[in-house]
Amino acid sequence: MAKILVVAEQYLGQLRSATLSAVSAARAAAEKTGGDYAILVLGSNVGEVADKLTGYGASKVLVADNPVLERYLAESYGKVVADVAKAEGAELVLMTSTTTGKDLLPRVAARLGAGMASDITEVLGAKAFKRPMFAGNVIASVEVTTPVVVASVRGTAYSPAEATGGASAKETVSADPGTPKTKFVSFDETKSDRPGLTEARIVVSGGRGTKGDFKPIEQLADALGAAMGASRAAVDAGWVPNDMQVGQTGKVVAPELYIAVGISGAIQHWAGMKDSKVIVAINKDGEAPIFQGADYGLIGDLFKVVPELVDEFKKAGVGA
Amino acid sequence: MKILVTAKRLMDPETKIKLKKDNSGVDLEGVKFVVNPFDENAIEEALRLKEKHGGEVVVVSIGKPEVVEQIRTGLAMGGDRGIHVNADGEIDSDAVARILAKLVEEEKPDLVLMGKQAVDDDSSQAGQLLAEYLGWGQACFASKVEVNGTTATVTREVDGGLETLELQLPALVTADLRLNEPRYASLPGIMKAKKKEVKEVTPASLGVDVAPKVKVTGVTVPPARSAGKKVESVQELVQMLKTEAKVL
Numbered sequence A: 001m002a003k004i005l006v007v008a009e010q011y012l013g014q015l016r017s018a019t020l021s022a023v024s025a026a027r028a029a030a031e032k033t034g035g036d037y038a039i040l041v042l043g044s045n046v047g048e049v050a051d052k053l054t055g056y057g058a059s060k061v062l063v064a065d066n067p068v069l070e071r072y073l074a075e076s077y078g079k080v081v082a083d084v085a086k087a088e089g090a091e092l093v094l095m096t097s098t099t100t101g102k103d104l105l106p107r108v109a110a111r112l113g114a115g116m117a118s119d120i121t122e123v124l125g126a127k128a129f130k131r132p133m134f135a136g137n138v139i140a141s142v143e144v145t146t147p148v149v150v151a152s153v154r155g156t157a158y159s160p161a162e163a164t165g166g167a168s169a170k171e172t173v174s175a176d177p178g179t180p181k182t183k184f185v186s187f188d189e190t191k192s193d194r195p196g197l198t199e200a201r202i203v204v205s206g207g208r209g210t211k212g213d214f215k216p217i218e219q220l221a222d223a224l225g226a227a228m229g230a231s232r233a234a235v236d237a238g239w240v241p242n243d244m245q246v247g248q249t250g251k252v253v254a255p256e257l258y259i260a261v262g263i264s265g266a267i268q269h270w271a272g273m274k275d276s277k278v279i280v281a282i283n284k285d286g287e288a289p290i291f292q293g294a295d296y297g298l299i300g301d302l303f304k305v306v307p308e309l310v311d312e313f314k315k316a317g318v319g320a
Numbered sequence B: 001m002k003i004l005v006t007a008k009r010l011m012d013p014e015t016k017i018k019l020k021k022d023n024s025g026v027d028l029e030g031v032k033f034v035v036n037p038f039d040e041n042a043i044e045e046a047l048r049l050k051e052k053h054g055g056e057v058v059v060v061s062i063g064k065p066e067v068v069e070q071i072r073t074g075l076a077m078g079g080d081r082g083i084h085v086n087a088d089g090e091i092d093s094d095a096v097a098r099i100l101a102k103l104v105e106e107e108k109p110d111l112v113l114m115g116k117q118a119v120d121d122d123s124s125q126a127g128q129l130l131a132e133y134l135g136w137g138q139a140c141f142a143s144k145v146e147v148n149g150t151t152a153t154v155t156r157e158v159d160g161g162l163e164t165l166e167l168q169l170p171a172l173v174t175a176d177l178r179l180n181e182p183r184y185a186s187l188p189g190i191m192k193a194k195k196k197e198v199k200e201v202t203p204a205s206l207g208v209d210v211a212p213k214v215k216v217t218g219v220t221v222p223p224a225r226s227a228g229k230k231v232e233s234v235q236e237l238v239q240m241l242k243t244e245a246k247v248l
Helices: A017-032 A047-053 A074-088 A099-112 A215-224 A231-234 A267-273 A302-316 B037-052 B064-076 B093-107 B126-136 B187-193 B234-243
Strands: A003-007 A036-042 A060-065 A092-096 A117-118 A128-133 A138-144 A149-153 A171-172 A184-191 A202-206 A227-230 A257-261 A279-283 A298-299 B002-006 B009-011 B033-035 B056-063 B081-086 B110-113 B139-148 B152-156 B162-170 B171-175 B198-200 B214-220 B229-231
Touching: A003 A017, A003 A074, A003 A099, A017 A036, A017 A092, A017 A149, A017 B056, A036 A047, A036 A074, A047 A060, A047 B093, A060 A074, A060 B081, A074 A099, A092 A099, A099 A117, A099 A149, A099 B126, A099 B152, A117 A128, A117 A138, A117 B214, A149 A202, A184 A257, A202 A215, A215 A227, A215 A257, A215 A302, A227 A231, A257 A267, A279 A302, A279 B234, A298 B234, A302 B234, B002 B037, B002 B093, B009 B064, B033 B037, B033 B064, B033 B162, B037 B056, B037 B064, B037 B110, B037 B139, B037 B171, B056 B064, B056 B093, B056 B187, B064 B081, B064 B198, B093 B126, B110 B126, B126 B139, B126 B171, B139 B162, B152 B171, B162 B171, B229 B234
Parallel strands: A003 A036, A003 A092, A036 A060, A060 A171, A092 A149, A117 A149, A202 A227, A202 A257, A257 A279, A279 A298, A298 B229, B002 B056, B002 B110, B056 B081, B081 B198, B110 B171, B139 B171
Antiparallel strands: A128 A138, A138 B214, A184 B162, B009 B033, B139 B152, B152 B162
């Protein structure tokens, strides 16, 4: 029977929906091992986040509310999560593999003397998991040998947990965040009316073929109410910000529809989108590797084809 | 300032993957090896900081004697000297972090720069583990690093935007791809690198037990997506998405 602790992610008192993938993974792990899971919410003024999370079948929702925790810092958050995990006797600590999850969990593992499995896609047992390596070209089975286990959860492998009704008890935990040596300076938020890349039902991505002109990609994304992504080549060229990058070294997405425009389809890009339900490729090079795995391929110049496609979608009355 | 950087040896990411016959791991026989691309960004940044502030860049790699090749690459780019931690077999992220922690105790660098992840196991753990073992601050996924005396101001690529942190030195920074464009080693650089000092140590000489906390017990190749249809027009594409794929 494994005691599981799920670390919730919030930003300035707003729940990050990615949290619900870790809850799904915790359910799967609890079922496999006959254990149960608690959810830990930490931050400043996080009462509402905690209330929301009482409806997800946790044995309890632990709340560490402290003004010092207003801004995420790996040092203070790492200490609090590890202290709570110890106090609760947690054997498995889970969090979704967002940039915060990736930044934080190894520090928690170090404090707990735990081995950590990154980006798990399947729970095989309390200490055994499947996880992708080599840009997703290899699926490894891994076994953690330490008494306590830490794992980050690949969001696309676990659909967000549904609320189950019922109310988990809330419990305030005292948390000493210590004195971090790092200071938060600023957060420059990417402003966008489009849905988030990892949550969107449709994603439209542009690559080298755009030659830096992302207007067609924007228009297509807007016509479909889709999120906008990019290949590493487009990010490397400085055409779009890095948080739009889909791939091994960027975000991993699995929408219902992924439209790759002017993207050749390098291994590292496939790693970020190959679990999409339907993949459409638009590229003027008929030999581009993107066509080898796309469900629908259209050979053509994106600057001609995409505006036509936008019109056609509008005519068909689909999208936003 | 003194900077410690890592140069992990790994299979060229463009290589087609082959598994070992017993599915215990990836077959690395006869493949080409390179420096982890993100470590190249880290090395480049270390060199730029040295060019600006003076100091020394020490290049570290862990593994069999072959990893000295990757150390030499870092030295050819401009690193001053190397440390080879001679170790055989699987070394997991936690062992890497504990080895590096020992080297930091000896070398006392002001900054440790590493890649944000190694593109073979894709774990993205060693830097953060190291920072915790040392009790240091960290800034992972860095796209900008500025050192001002005893602090460093680092911009990080995070979900939803860019975060800026002020780190007290010594500290740990991991490099994201937009941090810089790594330089190529020049021919004179390569010649000079051959004469630069590379010290050899072992996990045992550092007092580090490398028994893995995470073991790979088997590997498989996921089923490949097969090529679908080529459509001739945007009209046909929209029709297919509506009636066949039913995703609209």
